[in-house]
Amino acid sequence: MSGHERVHVFAPAVGASDVAGWVEYLTSAGGTATPLRFGATPTILATGDGPAHARPAHLPEPLAVVPTTGKSRYGHSDIRPEGTIVQIGPADIGDGAISVFAGPCAVETSEQLHDTVGVVRAAGAVGMRGGAFKPRTSPYDFQGLWWEGLAMLDEARERSGLPILTEVLDPRHVTEVAAVADGLQIGARNMQNFELLREAGAAGKPVVLKRGFGCTVDEVLAAAEYILCQGNDQVVLCERGIRTFESATRFTLDISAVALFKQRTHLPVMVDPSHSAGIPSLVEPVAMAAVAAGADALLVDVHGQPESALCDGKQALLPADFEQLMGRLEMLAMGLGRKLAGVTAPMLQPTG
Amino acid sequence: MSGHERVHVFAPAVGASDVAGWVEYLTSAGGTATPLRFGATPTILATGDGPAHARPAHLPEPLAVVPTTGKSRYGHSDIRPEGTIVQIGPADIGDGAISVFAGPCAVETSEQLHDTVGVVRAAGAVGMRGGAFKPRTSPYDFQGLWWEGLAMLDEARERSGLPILTEVLDPRHVTEVAAVADGLQIGARNMQNFELLREAGAAGKPVVLKRGFGCTVDEVLAAAEYILCQGNDQVVLCERGIRTFESATRFTLDISAVALFKQRTHLPVMVDPSHSAGIPSLVEPVAMAAVAAGADALLVDVHGQPESALCDGKQALLPADFEQLMGRLEMLAMGLGRKLAGVTAPMLQPTG
């Protein structure tokens, strides 16, 4: 056992008294030992040279002792080599299947949301996306419906059964948004809004962390630690394109980052092919590429009338194009030995 | 008068009743007219085709009527062609002189701060920089001293007379930080943290807005509007480098942006040559270039023992190098027909 900082990882069945025993053992010759329940996984962050005497026989062996080199600690792939499954409501991400979250960029009206959610659910989406709080470059652009939009998402979930993934952009809103949403999205512009990350991490809901368009792969991993180090292991990393000199697309999707996230962490990876390209005809090829590169999930903008959308309409897929995408993804999945995740319960219709 | 959105700009002397008269006049044939006291400048944002009848003789003529094309509205150079002077405590930025703010990247101890502030003040700095709240890529790095650091800044100001420019990174902290600081800094990672911008804009203190390293010139102008549209005209735009493929420097300082900010807005422009390059030997040439390109102010990291700094020490100038820089800037200023801004009051010494 080295004197460097490292994380001891234990099996979920290891109880509090065994962890306490380990802490005592690890600190017996100086050094520190800080326990953290990381999701269902007991861990201890240890520093110092380690104990002078041998481990007492009654203490369970750790599954792994992971050196914390670099900025990645609880997200490191060695912490949980089998990978983490993130559960956004009834939808699993990271179990091998391809999970598609879809919906409008921004919630506009109850009808628009209901119609779109019906379309994406019928085509096989397992969750809905929809922004109530919209971070906009200019204060003079539509800023979302805020709490009213959140209520519309709540209603749409009741009728569709699809869980809600929605953005939160102010640490003061986190508790209230988390009370409704099944998953919290941290937008690209807030990836390094560290106080927001801390609040989101503490809110007890899964977090989808979108990559900042000016941020590196290493910085994404470091930002995720702000959430993970609070014991919240329900984090999805989302690649959505970076800023480059190429102006043919709004952003340049970094397809290698998808593979790097999968290789370097145990977290599931999502890709947003809609915001990266900003061009509807590129959504399908980029989505296909993302899945072939190993992405666990997709986040797709769909809108019934893209031309009249209040936010980023130009890039949204039409319902028919989304259906075609889902069909192609289903075929692709077979070629990869995977399958499309699905929902089975019927959708409620509005009454009256 | 066109039917498009536009801002009517009035002389500071124009009073509330004249503004009310103008609002009534502008809305007499439909359309909207929203008054905003922009610093000391009365303005009205008007939409619609404008009034059907001629302006009543008693209403004062506007200084300008500025069409609000693009995302820039209150920051547009035509709103105030003579430029805006921002007052951070006793230090003016934008009056033609070159204003240098300097100090440690992070506040570490009272002594470190006092010593450094003494050095930079003696060399000609008109304000101190120093971070109490540090946004760090990793949660495992030094995060600043928070409120304790703020108190140290307060104390250093008392002894030196130099005003405090310090970063705020959570909308929940703004009021308390603004109660102490003379100027609020919005860091690069928070340039598009729009709720923070709104709070900072409303806090009644000048705001230095650092360019996000993945953000365009247009996005900087749009972000500034979040502050300006609340009537706060005390905004300084700060260029601090963008992310590019060049890895010889930490960031690539965009020298053209300095000129573009000056040409497109009435706001003063600051440049941070320390964080952009990340190399001490580049601070002087980049600072000289910034001033030659038209920058009003510089923000320079200085540290007595850079090698032991808790944050970004590698890039800080040593006191002697800072003195040399100030000497060269003074000569440069003459070649530009400008001068270095200066302070005149004596610095207090600690007693006992």
Add this chain to the structure above:
Amino acid sequence: MSGHERVHVFAPAVGASDVAGWVEYLTSAGGTATPLRFGATPTILATGDGPAHARPAHLPEPLAVVPTTGKSRYGHSDIRPEGTIVQIGPADIGDGAISVFAGPCAVETSEQLHDTVGVVRAAGAVGMRGGAFKPRTSPYDFQGLWWEGLAMLDEARERSGLPILTEVLDPRHVTEVAAVADGLQIGARNMQNFELLREAGAAGKPVVLKRGFGCTVDEVLAAAEYILCQGNDQVVLCERGIRTFESATRFTLDISAVALFKQRTHLPVMVDPSHSAGIPSLVEPVAMAAVAAGADALLVDVHGQPESALCDGKQALLPADFEQLMGRLEMLAMGLGRKLAGVTAPMLQPTG
């Protein structure tokens, strides 16, 4: 018919006299008409307002009349909507199958080349890559074996039957290299070496044009025109990554560009997953993504002893990893309704 510049496209069966008739007809009222045999396709570039009288009955109708807006003219997808098949020796690119070219980055010895070519051929590659002329950042690095390397490629082709794709970097070398190679590669650093492009276009061999790492999609299309406008329709566009701020990979593969090239041109598209990432573990996911995004061909570095390679060894796949990649591509192809291109003839063994 508009007065703007446009290309008249005719069926391959249309003969010289009909083309001459069309030229006469198009110029009958002024304007210009320049015939170009574009591969097997007769075309006429016309300017001016067009003829005053109706088309003589004996002249065949064009397949299409394509306006030459933008920089793309002969490469525009409307010139040949069914797409172009490029034939590099016996290997077809663009017929719907996935064509893999593989081999060492640089030719080092006859044995190394023979061994590697044997491996990649057995695993299903349809062509060999291998550099005899290596453009190197520094004059002090290995520059390739030049003509000796070319002779080794010639010998390797004789034994393997695999066609040669190799780089040419000086217009003075084109004729001699083209006398041996089945396909000429223009490297990323030479994408805008326009005199080289002209020579390569005139040499009568297919050309694989690699995207410059600092060049846009539009510039790739414009560079291709230097080759195409000489009547050479045997051009493959190769995406190999662009320079961005992300340093986790050597370059950032622009997966959207693959789809844009397919949508905007009739030319087949190749992807180089080896040089883009510069990391062996990323070759497979990036190659899979490229094919899922629509790439027609892949260019893969394979080396028996990557650690001792004279050039870019670190990124090469080991033979076993290449075999695994080919197996996964075969499965992926099925999910896409495509197949892997293959060779059938036996490989010659060296005698004695």
Add this chain to the structure above:
Amino acid sequence: MSGHERVHVFAPAVGASDVAGWVEYLTSAGGTATPLRFGATPTILATGDGPAHARPAHLPEPLAVVPTTGKSRYGHSDIRPEGTIVQIGPADIGDGAISVFAGPCAVETSEQLHDTVGVVRAAGAVGMRGGAFKPRTSPYDFQGLWWEGLAMLDEARERSGLPILTEVLDPRHVTEVAAVADGLQIGARNMQNFELLREAGAAGKPVVLKRGFGCTVDEVLAAAEYILCQGNDQVVLCERGIRTFESATRFTLDISAVALFKQRTHLPVMVDPSHSAGIPSLVEPVAMAAVAAGADALLVDVHGQPESALCDGKQALLPADFEQLMGRLEMLAMGLGRKLAGVTAPMLQPTG
């Protein structure tokens, strides 16, 4: 003396027999020693552990022994700490003064060239720029007048006395262009056209090497070595902007690179403020910044009728704006303790 590769640098007065003595001495215990006359400076590149015995008393001591770490060897600042002066005709670059080369982007007509050269000469330019061979993104754009344009430059030199700096883009043209031009320019698109660099280096004329817009500082230094390692020390490094995500300017001028080039090499540095920004109103601030950062020379586009220019007219300065720039540079120079380089001879007028 270490066993690593290193360059022995001798005083210009050291003769061939002393160099031969040193070669013999250095190779006396194995190792290699390759002499190169680098401009007027005798040098020997040595490898191996060095001689076993002490240096014979008659051999002169070297001025320096410079280890060749990295890709920079003959360009390394330690080779010639006092810096190199490059002489383009009668114009010196690198002697401390600010040398301005100006003229049209492309040579169009004899009159246009004469008029523009007259203007820039009167305003203080010491050399003329003007492209006869224009590398253009598209084959359908104006490609320059080639040899005819070169003859016009020759004539303009005769009348003005200003030396010619002009681009060469094909290794097959180098000899003929060098027979006329006073300085050869390698364009950004050809910075890594290594065969062209070798030819230009061997042609016996100074070379201005423009930075590729997708190339790093280190790559510029490595590219320069292709010229320098042939003994040609007359190389000027030219920063002209790199590709970044910022689209407000055509390229992003890397002001830090100017300082890095000065610090890392002994070569003079030129900056092109016209092509980097692509906006006339940015030429002056960027030019001022470049000089303040330490640039030795500027390369400025000037055109009498920018709107009708055949190539890149939009970015050219009008004659009056160029005169204003020169006036401001003269003042700036004083603030820097420098001066503007100047010509004194009268300009010939056309006869008849």
